Structure formats: C-alpha cells, structure tokens
Amino acid sequence: MSKICVLGSLNIDMSTSVDYFPHVGETIRLNSFDIFMGGKGANQAVALGKLSADIMMLGKLGDQFYGPEYMNILKENGVDNSCVEIVPNEYPGIAFITVNKDKNNVIYIHPGTNYMVDTAYVDKYWDKISQCDIILHQYEIPIKTNIYLMKKMHKAGKTVILDPAPYLNVADDTYALCDYVTPNEVELSQITGMPVDNHDQFIAAAKALLKKGCGAVIAKAGKRGAYLITPDTTEFVPSYKVNAVDPTAAGDSFNAGFAYALSQGKSPIQAIKFANAVGGLSTTAMGAQNAMPTLKQVEDFLKTAEINDVY
Numbered sequence: 001m002s003k004i005c006v007l008g009s010l011n012i013d014m015s016t017s018v019d020y021f022p023h024v025g026e027t028i029r030l031n032s033f034d035i036f037m038g039g040k041g042a043n044q045a046v047a048l049g050k051l052s053a054d055i056m057m058l059g060k061l062g063d064q065f066y067g068p069e070y071m072n073i074l075k076e077n078g079v080d081n082s083c084v085e086i087v088p089n090e091y092p093g094i095a096f097i098t099v100n101k102d103k104n105n106v107i108y109i110h111p112g113t114n115y116m117v118d119t120a121y122v123d124k125y126w127d128k129i130s131q132c133d134i135i136l137h138q139y140e141i142p143i144k145t146n147i148y149l150m151k152k153m154h155k156a157g158k159t160v161i162l163d164p165a166p167y168l169n170v171a172d173d174t175y176a177l178c179d180y181v182t183p184n185e186v187e188l189s190q191i192t193g194m195p196v197d198n199h200d201q202f203i204a205a206a207k208a209l210l211k212k213g214c215g216a217v218i219a220k221a222g223k224r225g226a227y228l229i230t231p232d233t234t235e236f237v238p239s240y241k242v243n244a245v246d247p248t249a250a251g252d253s254f255n256a257g258f259a260y261a262l263s264q265g266k267s268p269i270q271a272i273k274f275a276n277a278v279g280g281l282s283t284t285a286m287g288a289q290n291a292m293p294t295l296k297q298v299e300d301f302l303k304t305a306e307i308n309d310v311y
C-alpha cells in the first residue's frame, strides 16, 4: 500500500443549522449547535484514516480550545499525528459553519495556527515526508508553504493532488506541479474566470484549467458527480443516491476517497467512483468528520448503491 500524507489545516468547527441564512442586520435563532473537529486538511486525513490508509498529517494546532483533544482524535482515527505540532498560547484554526434547510452551507474561518505552518516546518519533517508516495494539498495554510512542498514532492516523482479550496489566485505554474487538481464548480469558475452554468461551459472551464499544466482535472460537479478531464479524455462519473443532511467536508471526503483508491493501484476513473461513494456517505450526518465512512461501510454501500439521476 502506498503511503499518503496531507499538508493542511486543522480547525475546530462551530457547526450550526438554521432555517435560512440571515439578511444584513437580522438576528436569527440557531436550530442546532455543535463543536466538531474539522479543517480541510485534517478532514482529508481523518477520512483516509477511517478507510485504513497509511496516512500522516502535517500541520499545527494551538493549545487552546480543543487543540490538544484534536491530537487524540487524529490518533483514534488511524492518522499518524507525529508531525503535528501544538503551539503554546495560541488558538488552533476555528471555523464557523452554518447549514440551511436546503443543505447549503456558509463557512467563516479564523486561520489560527494553520498560518504558522511555514517552509521551516516542511524542512524539519522532510525525511518523513519524503517517504510518502501521495500528498494532498488545499489552501488553508500559507500558499508559500504549499508551493515549497509541492515543488519538492513533484521533483521527487511523488503524486501531488491539489484541492484548490478555498479559492486562491495562484500563479499558473503552480498547477504544473500537480498530477491532479480537484476543484468544485465554484472554484473552477474562480480559477479560470469562466462561467460554469451549463454542461458545455463546465467542460470548457475544466479544459482551460488543464491547459495550465496539471496532469488531470477532477472537476467535482456537486450532487451530480465528477468529471475526469485529461488531454485524451473527458469522462463523467455520476454520484450515488444518499440521504444528505450536511454537505460540510463532502469535497474533503471525495479527495480522500480518490487518494485512497489511487494508493490501492486503481485507475483515476475507478478512483472517482470510489470517491463519489466516500463523499456521498460523508453528508449523511451533521459535522465534517462525523459521517465519514470506514472501508467496510463504503464496500457495503457500493453493493447496492443507486446512481443519482439528478444530472
């Protein structure tokens, strides 16, 4: 089995649900409030841990507000936390998440110690990082650190997967360091400056991103499924029917499922099918990491799963 690592954020999610998003100046009552572990990076790592991947997390926590507890949660979920540092007297990353009745969410982020993950941190753990075969990146730590490690891993011939979330305007040559870039619809439009309102526009935007130099684009089309776009192929893989409650971290779980399947020697198309199952199942309870499935749950689900026909 290939070894995987995630460089990225660890957040404490203050997760709430409401009937609707308030208007400017309006005060509304929450229907629920919970504190969950989250952060796009750690969500990917925990999803991989639950799938029984050989997974190591790279990032920083503060010692305030559930930071130390998060260390245990990583471990309990099968994630190697030996490179995760706890910074004294600091808050970890904190996210304020609201989900409305339509199962859409809005997220505000306080970066906290995620923004202390610098290139010196990468150098400190390079010996361990360089033993990994696949690395996952997102944009909730400093971009300078992401690019620094992407260059090193790309040069070492490793598989580099970039989830360009939340959107950041980066130099085009960043994409050339990546084997796979996995935007959702919004990020695809933001990266390319192109509309994605219909099928043709979506494909045109994904092809424009591919031209920036990455190996392949895995374009996540929300509830519908995902596309694989390479120089030779454009293929759509539909999602599965699930009873969605909270979409938070569906994209993170998708990326984890994709990396896991690649680490097992699956093709990109097979990996997207598996990722669709992991992403879909992760939406079936409130909270980012709550409903992330185990390998057995994914395998059982795939035996009877029905294709979603929302396309």
Ligand code: RIB
Residues within 6 Å of the ligand: 009, 011, 012, 013, 037, 038, 039, 040, 043, 094, 095, 107, 109, 140, 248, 249, 250, 251, 252, 288
């Ligand atoms: O992708 C979902 C994640 O985004 C949440 O867990 C939150 O922490 C933010 O990083």
